[in-house]
Amino acid sequence: MKRKLFLATFLLSAMVAVKAQEVTYEEYDLDNGLHVILHQDNTAPVVTTSVMYHVGGKDRTEGRTGFAHFFEHLLFEGTKNIERGKWFEIVSSHGGQNNANTSQDRTYYYEVFPSNNLQLGLWMESERMLHPVIDQKGIDTQQEVVKEEKRLRYDNSPYGQLLPVLGENLFEKHPYKDPNIGYMEDLDAATLEDVIAYNKKYYVPNNAALVVAGDIDIAETKKIIEDYFGPIPRGEDVVRNYPKEDPITEEKRVKAYDANIQIPAVGIAYRTPGFKERDAYVLDMISTYLSDGKSSKLYKKMVDDQKQALQVGAFNIPQEDYSMYLVFALPVGETSLDTLISEMEEEIAKVRNELISENDYQKLQNKFENQFVNSNSSVSGIANSLARYHVLYGDTELINKEIEIYRSVTREEIKEVANRHLKSNQRVIIDYLPKDKTEN
Known part of the structure; x- marks a missing residue:
C-alpha cells in the first residue's frame, strides 16, 4: 500500500511539474x-x-x-x-x-x-x-x-x-x-x-x-x-537538395592519428536518422541507457567492474539530415582496443536482442522527465529552444510536447530501433591513435 501511495504521489508531482513547465x-x-x-x-x-x-x-x-x-x-x-x-x-x-x-x-x-x-x-x-x-x-x-x-x-x-x-x-x-x-x-x-x-x-x-x-x-x-x-527586404527562397547517402552494409575499420594524445581510443560509429525522425528520439534513450551515469550499463561493466576502460560513452550526435551515433572508449593499461570493441558490442547486442528490464525502462523514463523539467529553466534557454524547434523541426510547440514522444517509446521499440540502426554490418570502427605510433 505504501509503495502504491508513493508511486501515485511521485506521478502526481511529475505531472504538476510538467504542467508548470509549460x-x-x-x-x-x-x-x-x-x-x-x-x-x-x-x-x-x-x-x-x-x-x-x-x-x-x-x-x-x-x-x-x-x-x-x-x-x-x-x-x-x-x-x-x-x-x-x-x-x-x-x-x-x-x-x-x-x-x-x-x-x-x-x-x-x-x-x-x-x-x-x-x-x-x-x-x-x-x-x-x-x-x-x-x-x-x-x-x-x-x-x-x-x-x-x-x-x-x-x-x-x-x-x-x-x-x-x-x-x-x-x-x-x-x-x-x-x-x-x-x-x-x-x-x-x-x-x-x-x-x-x-x-x-x-x-x-x-x-x-x-x-x-x-x-x-x-x-x-x-x-x-x-x-x-519590417523594412528588411525578403531574400530568395533557400532551396536545398543535398545528395543522399547509400546505406552502410559492411563494417569498415579505419585509423586516425592525433599528435596530442598519449592514450589511444576506439569508437564504434553508425550513421543514423536526422533528429526529426522518431527513431532519433529512441536512439537518445539508448545512449542514455548505455552510458549516462555511473550505474549505466557500459560504465558499470567496463569502468567499475572489469576495469578495462578509463572512460566509455554512447553519444547520439544530432543533425538535421543524418545523425551520427558513437560508442567510444579509452583503455586501461594494456587492454587492447579489440577487447573494448568486443565488450561494447556485447552491450549493444543485448539492446538489439533483448528487452531492457522494466526497472531500467522506468529509470530511463524518469531521467527524461527530469531533463524535460530542467530544460527550460532560464529565459535564454527558452529563447534558444523556441528558435530551434521552429527553424529545425518546423514545430515550435515541441517545446511543450516533445516529452510525449519519449513517454510513448516502449521497450519493444527500443529493441526494434537498435536492430534497425546499430547492427555490426552498419558500423565504422575507428582506431584513434597517438601519432607517434604511425608506421612511416
Whole structure:
C-alpha cells in the first residue's frame, strides 16, 4: 500500500511539474517572411533577443567549406551604423552579454540585456541582418580568428579531431563529410564576391527566426520589431537538395592519428536518422541507457567492474539530415582496443536482442522527465529552444510536447530501433591513435 501511495504521489508531482513547465508564446510572420516568436516572463527584469538563421556548415559549395562558421565571426565586425570592433563594447556598456554559435545546420546569435534595453537588442540584430559591413579588411581579420580557433579547438586539442574523423568516414556524398569549421585553404581562397553572395543568399529574414523572451510588453515589442525588421527586404527562397547517402552494409575499420594524445581510443560509429525522425528520439534513450551515469550499463561493466576502460560513452550526435551515433572508449593499461570493441558490442547486442528490464525502462523514463523539467529553466534557454524547434523541426510547440514522444517509446521499440540502426554490418570502427605510433 505504501509503495502504491508513493508511486501515485511521485506521478502526481511529475505531472504538476510538467504542467508548470509549460512555455507560453506567441508567433507570427512579418511580410518579409521573418518568423517572430515572443515569450513573456516578467519575473525578472531581463530579456533575451536572438536570431537563428537556417544556415550551417553543410550549406556550402565544393571548395568553399566553413562559410557559416566564418560568418558567425564576420557578422560581429560592424554594420552601417555600428563602428567596426564596437559591437561587444556596446553590449557590455549597457549591462548585457552576447554570443553566437554555429552547427552543421544553423547559426544562432543572441543578446541578454536588462529589459530596459530591449530596443537596443532588437536594433542591433536588425542592423546585423540589414546593414552588415562586409569588406576585405573584415574578411582578412576574421580569417585569422578562425584559423586560431581551429588551432586551439581541433589541431592542438586532445581528441579534437574525432568529430571531423567521424564525418569523413560516415559520409561520402553529403556535406556532413566536411568539418563545420571548414578547411583553411577554402577560406583563404574565398573572394569578397563569394562572401557577399553567401550573405545575400542565407542571412535574409525569410531564412530566420527572431525570438524575444523575458520581461517584455507584447504590444510594445511587436511595434519595435515591425519598425526595425519590417523594412528588411525578403531574400530568395533557400532551396536545398543535398545528395543522399547509400546505406552502410559492411563494417569498415579505419585509423586516425592525433599528435596530442598519449592514450589511444576506439569508437564504434553508425550513421543514423536526422533528429526529426522518431527513431532519433529512441536512439537518445539508448545512449542514455548505455552510458549516462555511473550505474549505466557500459560504465558499470567496463569502468567499475572489469576495469578495462578509463572512460566509455554512447553519444547520439544530432543533425538535421543524418545523425551520427558513437560508442567510444579509452583503455586501461594494456587492454587492447579489440577487447573494448568486443565488450561494447556485447552491450549493444543485448539492446538489439533483448528487452531492457522494466526497472531500467522506468529509470530511463524518469531521467527524461527530469531533463524535460530542467530544460527550460532560464529565459535564454527558452529563447534558444523556441528558435530551434521552429527553424529545425518546423514545430515550435515541441517545446511543450516533445516529452510525449519519449513517454510513448516502449521497450519493444527500443529493441526494434537498435536492430534497425546499430547492427555490426552498419558500423565504422575507428582506431584513434597517438601519432607517434604511425608506421612511416
